[in-house]
Amino acid sequence: MISVAEAHKIIQGRIRSPEAETVKVNDATGRVLAHEIVATFPQPRFDNTAMDGFAVRARDTIGASADLPVTLSMKGVIPAGSSADTVIGKGECCQIMTGAPMPEGADAVVMVEDSSGFGDSSSVDISREVVEKENVRYSGEEIAEGETLIHPGNRLGAGEIGVAATFGYGELEVYRRPNIALFATGDELIEPGEELKPGQIYNSNLHVFAELSERVGTLITMQRVLKDSRESLKDFLSEAIEKSNLIVSSGGVSMGKHDYVRDVFLELGVKEYFWKVAQKPGRPLFFGESGGTLIFGLPGNPVSSFTCFMEYVWPTCERFMGLTPINKVTARLLESFPQETEKRRYLLGHVEMDGREMVAKPSGKYGSHMFTSALMANAILESPRGEGPLKSGQEITVRLLPWSELQ
């Protein structure tokens, strides 16, 4: 039996550097950036107007008011998307539309609302004084050319995609999503929706795995519930090893008479790195490798399965995709928390902010078969080996579930 820290070290040592691929900027949602996005030009790229109105020389508007407007002569119209060839001299102006480049000589824009309006006339009455630079967006005021905007390793959301598009990136280099094969084994398992016979239970773990795999960003290549038989396990695994970067299984990996998963892994030539980890729940945890495919055999009890997925598989998927897994944090216990002399102890739990402090409440359902404990959980709490229990008020280590909200 190895420690949780040793298990993590071994797994990390087997993860290869992430590979990149090119995708259209439209298809990059949720992907992880593999290169830097730099400002290919200053932003704004050229001086332009923030308002629909009149490009003027500010000093020509001095004293203008509704009662005493200033009349300027009209030099033309600059719509957005055109180049500004006009030159504005003393007493002159031109109509200008939001985003259009400022003409030479003009240094401010009067909003159309502060004028006699757009028209065909050869002059316009300006009814408000403007100061220099008013309503003008200057080149480079937001971003200088060459500035690094997004670093590799960032997941791309609306903000990042918008910024990439702003600077003309039609395609982005992103890290490949790992292919993942999922299976559950157990003669007692049937699919939700089917009718239960005596002794049967519904397969829930595989649905949890599929949800988590998709959420973290992997591509599911295979997903199947298998009988506790060497043949069906062998058939599935031979194909899964070919097709996948990762294989994750639930059940059949402990000491039961029909727990064939590890045997079959070994028969198929899977190299075993470990099979037991000093943790509760989740002691029978297999980790191995075959032809570059990493294989996790997770125990079948639903809380064990979920906890092991989040502790080991989720961060592995993140690393495969060029992400850096987030660190655990600490919170203050609102209740006591069990401790094991030889094992790390995990419980699902709920954390929240109490002022500036994070407080944590473990689920009262301690059994690794009690998956309804996941309903109140936004975190996995853990105590190190020790002579505990940890008392209410003591600090506890917390893995926030990445999709949950902290209130």
Ligand code: AMP
């Ligand atoms: P095992 O690891 O195969 O010994 O299974 C441990 C416990 O988890 C047993 O009570 C199983 O019935 C249950 N179990 C195994 N696989 C699943 C699954 N896919 N969904 C829900 N419970 C399961």
Ligand code: MG
């Ligand atoms: Mg079983």
